[in-house]
Amino acid sequence: MSVTVREWAAFGLALFLSLVLLASNEHRQVQFIRATALSGAATLNAALTSLRSIPASKKTIRRLSAENARLLLENARYREAALENRRLRQLLGFRRRSKYEVIPAQVIAKSLEGAVRTITVDVGALDGVRKDDPVVNASGLVGRVYLVGKHSATVHLLLDRNFKVAALIERTRVNGILSWSGGEYCLLEDVPARADVGIGDVIVTSGLGGIYPKGIRLGLVVEISEDVTSIFKTIFVRPAVDFSRLEEVAILRRQGSER
Amino acid sequence: MQILPIALALIGAAILQVTFVDLISVFSIEPNLPLIVLLFFVPRRPIIEGLGLAFLSGLLLDLLAGSPLGLSSLSLSVAAFLVGAVSRDWVEVDYQKMARLFLLGSLAFEVIFNGVYLLGSELGPVGGFLRYALPGAVYDVGIGMLILAALPREWWRKI
Known part of the structure; x- marks a missing residue:
């Protein structure tokens, strides 16, 4: 194994260029x-991804029909609740909450290489998508838009180390910060040791920070660890979304927002 | 062997990686097709060419997959350099030698890729190695050897 000076130099150059690129990821030009x-790759990815969905489409139609019926019933119940809520808000003089526009999207590429967890969707800047827009599906929060092309966007998933969200224990209204634990679970941090939390509690977004709407489901508490020396609990949360089966998602965009 | 077919194979592998490979993920671990293709061709090309291919296919993979730009090119360059250097005097390979090359290249790639990405995370270097790098490398070697077994031995025996 004898490597020439020229080869060492080429190796050094490749490392140097890679490190420079890594350091300039947030640079505007990059x-x-x-x-x-x-955007260039999106068309090809979309065509290839559609190939894999053909055999599954019949099954999907059946599943969606059943889901549609269930949602119609649920919608009727929510409509009643919304009417009641509006009346109560008017009574209390609350300001009308800001609304989000829903942009439906198809997943056209996934990356689960090692610890990197991203998806690419088939909507982009021309469809109204902006950086940091929340991404959801029927089960809950999927992630956040990281990079926006003309007709496509890259989304950092909840199970990515770059993801953090202000969260709330639905039952007891205790706040915390949810982030990736390093495995298949998330970690709810900054929850006081004396807070009331139990296995199976639902965790939702708290709306603090202004990026994510309040009340989007994040997951369920599966493990609570308490350290007598700490003033906080360590809570493990199983995400509500099954990331291995992501096909359709929706991007939420605050109406009138121009980030 | 001409460089153009190798480049096309790498581009094809990168596209397949982001569109179909999640179908064969096990416990959220995916094999890395561009890495496997690269490790197959690197011993057959001069080290500098292998490095160039590794760097460019890494950039393509980062652009397609949404991982930080430069991360795959860094990891693939190290893997290609190591494998190129180890195999530079070889004239013939068998299953055992190819398995060793795949293991060396995959481990180098996975350790650097996950190590850099998880730098400063809660998981730590040992956790990152056990949770992502080692299973990823084992999966890469497994898929690499399966592909090799499916190809006629005369195609890849001589370097």
Whole structure:
């Protein structure tokens, strides 16, 4: 194994260029190049991804029909609750909450390489998608838009180390910060040791921070660990979304927002 | 072997990686097709060419997959350099030698890729190695050897 000086130099150059690129990921020009490349690849990815969905489409139609019926019933119940809520808000003089526009999207690429967890969707800037828009599906919060091309966008999933969200224990209204635990669970942090929390409690977004609407389901508490020396509990949360089966998602965009 | 077919194979592998490979993920671990293709061709090309291919296919993979730009090119460059250096005097390979090359390259790639990405995370270097790098490398070697077994031996025996 004898490596020439020229080969060492080429190796050094490759490492240097890679590190420079890694260090400039948030640079505007690099983001622009990534967004342009993303748009270019989106058409091809969409065509290939549609191939894999053909055999599953009949099954999907049946599942969606059943889901549709269930949602119609649920919708009727919510409509009643919304009417009641409006009346009560008027009584209390609350300001009308800001509304979100829903942009439906199809997953056209996934990356689960090692610890990197991202998906690419088939909607982008021309459809109204902006960086940091929340991404959801019927089960709950999927992630947040990270990079936006013209017709596609890359989404950081909840199970990615770059993801953090202000959360709330639905039953007891205790606040915390939810982030990735390093495995298949999330970690709810900053919850006081004396807080009331139990296995099976539902965790939702708290709306604090202004990026995510309040009340989107994040997951269920599966494990609570208490350290007598700590003033906080460590709570493990199983995400509500099954990330291995993501096909359709919705991007939420605050109406009138121009980030 | 001409460089163009290798480049096309790498581009094809990168596209397949982001569109179909999640179908064969096990416990959220995916094999890395561009890495496997690269590790197959690197011993057959001069080290500098292998490095160039690794760097460019890494950039393509980062652009398609949404991982930080430069992360795959860094990891693939190290893997290609190591495998190229180890195999540079070889004239012939068998299953055992190819398994060793796949293991060396995959471990180098997975350790650097996950190590850099998880830098400063709660998981720590040992946790990252056990949870992602080692299973990822084992899966890469397994898939690499399966592909090799499916190809006629005369195609890949001589370097």
